[in-house]
Amino acid sequence: MSTILILEQVLNGLQFGIMLFLMAAGLTLIFGVMGLINLAHGSLYMVGAFAAAAVAGATGSFLLALAAALAAAAVAGAIIEIVVIRRLYRAAHLDQVLATFALILIFSEGTRWVFGSFPLFLDVPSYLSGPVTLPGGIQYPLYRLALIAVGLAVAVFLWWLTARTRIGIQIRAGENDREMIAALGVDISRLYTLVFALGAALAGLAGALVGAIQSVQVGMGEPVLILAFVVIVIGGIGSIKGAFIGAVLVGLTDTLGGIFLPELFKLFMEPGAATQTGSALASMAVYILMSLVLIWRPTGLFGARA
Template sequence: MSILLLIEQVLNGLQFGLMLFLMAAGLTLIFGVMGIINLAHGSLYMVGAFAAAGVAGATGSFALGLVAALAAAAMAGAIVEITVIRRLYTRDHLDQVLATFALILIFSEGTRWLFGSFPLFLDVPAALSGAVTLPGGIEYPLYRLAIIVIGLAVAAGLFWLIARTRIGIRIRAGESDREMIAALGVDISRLYTLVFALGAALAGFSGALVGAIQSVQVGMGEPVLILAFVVIVIGGIGSIRGAFVGAILVGLTDTLGRFLLPVLFGFVMDPSAATSVGSALASMLIYILMAAVLLFRPTGLYGRA
């Protein structure tokens, strides 16, 4: 095992974590502001990826694909909020789980009906294909590096939006006392639609970015959704900062675990057994991390008690 390989895996983990952050940030915002648990968030991720693959395939432009992903996911989010989610604010979590589970069925089968069961492919744009040599002689794919930079930029933008802008102030006010800001004359239902569309756009954007690395297929959002839940549980519900720390932690733990555990077990076992035990254990690692955080901080790292 060389140190270069390790650094490459750290970068992969960072990239994975940042994409998880885009998912988790939307989920945690939606929960924090509206008190809704949205299982269909993974479907919005999928909508973004399909929109990007469809438009990029038709026009040949990756940038147009990204724009389409943002627009399609935000639009799908706004429609879902207005038609379904709005009726769930006063309901208990069980109803929310079921209604959003029903939305997953509709989104997944609807996409299968439109695009078929075969995966689509979204090509990495020509300007970002190939590898770059980082200081220290590490060859790293340019596209993944670009994703890291974009992810960091979006994260910074989101922090700025929440902390510094008028909309951010309203969102935070909505989190702490929704009746009061309604009384102060803020159109609360428009704010909710906006937050939901924003969360959806973030999910769709990350779906499109990841879609160029993996294949674009029905159900692609669900594994990411569950990881985003783990991120939120670790970070604390409603906290954007928690989502960021949690996402990076989960991204690094998962990627490095898959890389290091088989190597570590290799010291005490024969190679084939080490690979199977190591990879099986690595698949459980983030859940063990989540359990450990729960033991010491049941409301997550940055959660309010």
């Protein structure tokens, strides 16, 4: 196993983690600020990807497609917050799960109704396609490097938003004591709609960015959603910093586990059985990581409360 292969896999893990962060950041904000378990977050990811594919197909511009993804997911998020989610803040978590699960089904069948059952086409723009050679002779797709850059930029933007702006102060205050900031005259329902739309827009952005190298199809959001929940549990609910660290940890564990565990087992097992056992253990790796983190810190790495 060469150094180049290992470095390439580390980059892959990093890129995967940073895309997970875009999903997890919205999820953790919504969970932290509003106390809401939003299973429909994966649907917003799908909405972003479909909006991007539709706009890219009509205009040919990838940047317009990204803008459309942000806008469509934010609008969809704001609408479901106002129509459905708003009624659920005081409800039990089980009711929230039930209602947002219903939203998944509605979004999936609605998308199929509008776009049909066949996957849509969305491709990497020509100026970002193909590989580049990095120092050390690693060939790496330019688009994946761009994904890492965009993800880091979003992370910096979110840090600035929560730490340096008035909205950010309100968000953090809302996390700690929602009655008090309502009493201080902050329009809490408007703040909630805003946070929800922001989280939705991030999910939509992730959907569009990832859609260009994966398939844009109904139900694409749910597998990512599960990992995003793992990320926020590891990182600590409500913490953007935790979501970032957790996402990178999960991305690296998942990617490197998938490569190295089968190789590790090959040292003392015959190759066929080693591949089977290694692959099986690799698919559990992120959950094992989650359990270890929870044993060590029950509230997650940066969580204030359980």
